[in-house]
Amino acid sequence: MPRLLNRVYNPTQRQSLAISASASMVAILLLTLMSIIGFILIRGSAYFWPLDIYTLTYANSQTGVTAQAFAQIRDESMRAPLIMQSGEQGAIKQRTEEQNWWLSYVVEGRVTLSRELLDPANVLSVSKNPNVAEITLTNGETVLANPLFKTPTQTQRQALSNLQEARVNVDYLQQQIESVRRAHLSPIHEELAEFDRLGVANDAPARVRLTQQFYEHQQTIQQYQQQLAQYTLEVVDAQGNVSVLMLSELEHIDFSNQLNTLGKVWVSVSRIWAFLSDEPKQANTAGGVFPALFGTILMVLLMTLIVTPFGVLAAIYLSEYAPNNLMTAALRIGVSNMAGVPSIVYGVFGLGFFIYAIGGSIDSLFYADKLPSPTFGAPGLFWASLTMALLTLPVVVVATEEGLQRVPSGIRASSYALGATKIETIWYTVLPIASPGIMTGVILAIARAAGEVAPLMLVGAVKFAPTLPVDGEFPFLHLERQFMHLGVFIYDGAFHSQTDSQGSSMMFAACLLLLLCVFGLNLIAINLRARLRKRYTQGA
Amino acid sequence: MLNLFEREKLELETLSQEQTAINVEHLDLWFGNKQVLDDVSMRIPKHQITAFIGQSGCGKSTLISSFNRMNDLIDGCRYRGSIEIDGRDINHPRENVARLRANVGMVFQRPNPFPMSIYDNVCYGLKLQGMNLRRALDDAVEQALRDAALWDEVKDRLFESANILSGGQQQRLVFARALALQPEILLLDEPTSALDPLTTLYIEELMINLKKRCTVVIVTHNMQQAARVSDYTAFINQGRLIEYADSDSLFTMPRKKQTEDYITGRYG
Numbered sequence: 128m129p130r131l132l133n134r135v136y137n138p139t140q141r142q143s144l145a146i147s148a149s150a151s152m153v154a155i156l157l158l159t160l161m162s163i164i165g166f167i168l169i170r171g172s173a174y175f176w177p178l179d180i181y182t183l184t185y186a187n188s189q190t191g192v193t194a195q196a197f198a199q200i201r202d203e204s205m206r207a208p209l210i211m212q213s214g215e216q217g218a219i220k221q222r223t224e225e226q227n228w229w230l231s232y233v234v235e236g237r238v239t240l241s242r243e244l245l246d247p248a249n250v251l252s253v254s255k256n257p258n259v260a261e262i263t264l265t266n267g268e269t270v271l272a273n274p275l276f277k278t279p280t281q282t283q284r285q286a287l288s289n290l291q292e293a294r295v296n297v298d299y300l301q302q303q304i305e306s307v308r309r310a311h312l313s314p315i316h317e318e319l320a321e322f323d324r325l326g327v328a329n330d331a332p333a334r335v336r337l338t339q340q341f342y343e344h345q346q347t348i349q350q351y352q353q354q355l356a357q358y359t360l361e362v363v364d365a366q367g368n369v370s371v372l373m374l375s376e377l378e379h380i381d382f383s384n385q386l387n388t389l390g391k392v393w394v395s396v397s398r399i400w401a402f403l404s405d406e407p408k409q410a411n412t413a414g415g416v417f418p419a420l421f422g423t424i425l426m427v428l429l430m431t432l433i434v435t436p437f438g439v440l441a442a443i444y445l446s447e448y449a450p451n452n453l454m455t456a457a458l459r460i461g462v463s464n465m466a467g468v469p470s471i472v473y474g475v476f477g478l479g480f481f482i483y484a485i486g487g488s489i490d491s492l493f494y495a496d497k498l499p500s501p502t503f504g505a506p507g508l509f510w511a512s513l514t515m516a517l518l519t520l521p522v523v524v525v526a527t528e529e530g531l532q533r534v535p536s537g538i539r540a541s542s543y544a545l546g547a548t549k550i551e552t553i554w555y556t557v558l559p560i561a562s563p564g565i566m567t568g569v570i571l572a573i574a575r576a577a578g579e580v581a582p583l584m585l586v587g588a589v590k591f592a593p594t595l596p597v598d599g600e601f602p603f604l605h606l607e608r609q610f611m612h613l614g615v616f617i618y619d620g621a622f623h624s625q626t627d628s629q630g631s632s633m634m635f636a637a638c639l640l641l642l643l644c645v646f647g648l649n650l651i652a653i654n655l656r657a658r659l660r661k662r663y664t665q666g667a
Numbered sequence: 668m669l670n671l672f673e674r675e676k677l678e679l680e681t682l683s684q685e686q687t688a689i690n691v692e693h694l695d696l697w698f699g700n701k702q703v704l705d706d707v708s709m710r711i712p713k714h715q716i717t718a719f720i721g722q723s724g725c726g727k728s729t730l731i732s733s734f735n736r737m738n739d740l741i742d743g744c745r746y747r748g749s750i751e752i753d754g755r756d757i758n759h760p761r762e763n764v765a766r767l768r769a770n771v772g773m774v775f776q777r778p779n780p781f782p783m784s785i786y787d788n789v790c791y792g793l794k795l796q797g798m799n800l801r802r803a804l805d806d807a808v809e810q811a812l813r814d815a816a817l818w819d820e821v822k823d824r825l826f827e828s829a830n831i832l833s834g835g836q837q838q839r840l841v842f843a844r845a846l847a848l849q850p851e852i853l854l855l856d857e858p859t860s861a862l863d864p865l866t867t868l869y870i871e872e873l874m875i876n877l878k879k880r881c882t883v884v885i886v887t888h889n890m891q892q893a894a895r896v897s898d899y900t901a902f903i904n905q906g907r908l909i910e911y912a913d914s915d916s917l918f919t920m921p922r923k924k925q926t927e928d929y930i931t932g933r934y935g
Contacts, residue, residue, distance in 0.1 A: 451742065537779035543740060545792035545844065546769030555791070556781055662828075663782040
């Protein structure tokens with residue numbers, strides 16, 4: 128082959144051929160990288176963009192009855208702008224393909240949103256009404272409707288400007304209910320459970336008194352709830368059917384059609400904030416991802432805390448103390464090969480060894496009173512971090528060893544010559560100089576651990592965790608709890624996406640967040656490394 | 668008649684215990700199977716400058732390194748024979764090597780300051796000795812930097828990185844670092860071979876001043892330097908001590924043919 132090239136091209140041409148061949152590969156690489164990031168960025172951020180709401184007149188394909196509904200084109204957000212406004216009165220030109228419409232109408236007194244595939248032939252007219260709003264409920268649902276407001280004291284309908292005032296009252300009532308629950312009901316619950324355990328008779332005076340109190344508090348709550356029920360929001364669908372929503376179940380109202388671009392950006396920002404800070408709702412297809420984000424970062428931080436000392440100490444032994452023999456060489460090869468073991472194998476090992484063997488023993492030794500329900504003998508945050516630490520250990524060991532070996536021998540000799548022992552030399556001079564190398568290992572470990580999903584599903588990450596691993600209860604960090612993880616969240620959401628495209632667009636947003644999360648963690652580590660490098664630069 | 672220009676010479680063979688800084692007896696040293704030092708015996712006088720000359724690889728650096736047991740750091744190094752400092756055999760297995768090295772300072776060929784501030788570089792050895800009082804450290808740092816003729820140049824930037832100093836300044840910093848420990852013996856392994864002539868001059872002056880405080884042993888390839896600064900000179904060839912005498916006689920009328928060939932440049 129080279130000989131053929133020699134005959135066809137002169138040396139200069141061969142040179143440029145080599146350059147263009149290698150450069151085109153870089154171009155392809157660049158293209159791939161940009162399309163991945165671009166795709167995730169566009170699909171992920173589209174999830175937050177408020178969409179126009181159309182008033183759609185359409186013929187039902189089965190019955191042929193003409194109906195009206197408020198509608199959005201949601202899952203094809205990139206194609207949505209193809210519906211263009213033209214003419215004077217906002218007549219809207221339609222596309223000719225079939226489209227996924229999200230239609231909102233009142234069914235049995237309750238406003239709902241459902242997806243329908245409409246043939247353009249059945250779509251009779253499309254227009255925009257500025258009074259229609261996208262209403263998000265606390266359970267994560269969104270509906271499209273024309274809202275009218277009603278307060279408890281006046282039977283007349285009130286303007287929407289009173290909404291804020293009413294919501295303050297609603298919030299107050301909800302707080303009252305919550306505080307009664309927390310301060311009175313749950314202690315009583317606990318005491319009753321304690322009585323059950325001790326076998327106190329049903330007619331024991333203490334028990335009767337408690338039960339009495341319990342009913343009193345429940346009545347208070349019921350009163351509050353009755354007050355709460357008076358705060359309602361009447362909404363009207365395109366056909367004029369009325370539905371009543373409780374104000375307490377209302378999250379927020381966006382009048383998308385009234386928003387200009389700046390307003391839409393503002394709404395997007397508030398939705399991004401809600402996405403970052405809320406809990407998932409509707410079986411992980413709506414709401415926010417805060418527990419998953421929190422779990423991911425906490426797991427990675429714990430993993431870093433475990434793997435760094437472990438890996439650095441191992442590397443110090445291998446590089447500074449281990450005799451230079453066959454055994455050490457074999458150990459080095461073994462450590463490097465550990466990096467190539469499929470991650471699911473680590474997951475299985477973590478489940479079998481850490482959780483069942485070690486966790487099981489811990490339970491039988493220290494938590495025997497709680498058995499058979501396991502404390503540490505079940506998947507949890509600590510075991511997940513430990514498994515990930517094991518998974519990333521070879522990276523840290525190899526990078527640290529390289530860093531240690533790059534420390535100039537003259538520096539070590541000088542330290543010894545000043546009366547330092549070996550351990551002092553390592554601690555005061557070798558490790559600081561090697562610290563950028565150690566940080567490189569930690570960066571690689573973080574990048575690997577933050578993106579790993581498969582082993583986590585075996586050792587502690589779950590689809591939905593009722594509590595965060597950190598809370599105000601002693602010991603504050605609950606290492607035995609299961610946690611949510613962005614990667615697992617996306618994996619789980621990807622299964623929904625075949626039936627539910629709203630879920631899938633949320634998955635893109637979660638993907639974007641995971642990417643940013645990995646970038647962010649890496650950026651911190653890289654910044655730290657740059658500082659260390661500047662501080663401990665070697666040579667003149 | 669009293670000769671004012673002739674330095675008083677000590678008889679090296681019959682040096683008394685008080686006059687001896689290092690007493691080497693029948694030292695053999697191997698790296699693996701290669702014998703590097705072969706039956707070296709010598710007495711190095713106190714408060715004098717003794718130079719080791721010889722061609723590269725003759726074992727002079729190995730000899731100087733065995734005075735503070737730096738050879739221990741090299742894999743496969745074995746030795747036989749005794750080296751006495753202050754009447755103690757430093758090759759004894761129970762010798763405290765760290766304390767020995769604090770007492771026998773060493774400066775290497777290439778300036779190698781630690782990547783920390785100038786102040787921390789000078790403090791390094793003192794802190795290892797357990798000196799933690801800030802004021803004591805300040806005083807010791809100033810004194811050591813003055814001794815190394817570096818104080819005036821760095822007094823305003825003590826807490827900046829030592830890496831910003833020039834090569835000559837770095838080497839003087841390394842001297843200061845060693846001097847801060849107040850060593851009894853200072854070993855210099857070609858300390859000026861990487862430096863310019865002016866800085867070399869500085870350091871030679873420094874060595875002569877140091878004589879009052881400690882015994883200096885220097886390895887050098889520069890014969891003029893050996894003749895200029897040293898009181899005694901030892902010529903080493905292929906691991907053997909060929910000739911050891913006061914510098915004036917060794918450089919003017921060497922007794923051995925090998926020495927004469929070497930110092931006149933016909934050899935090596």
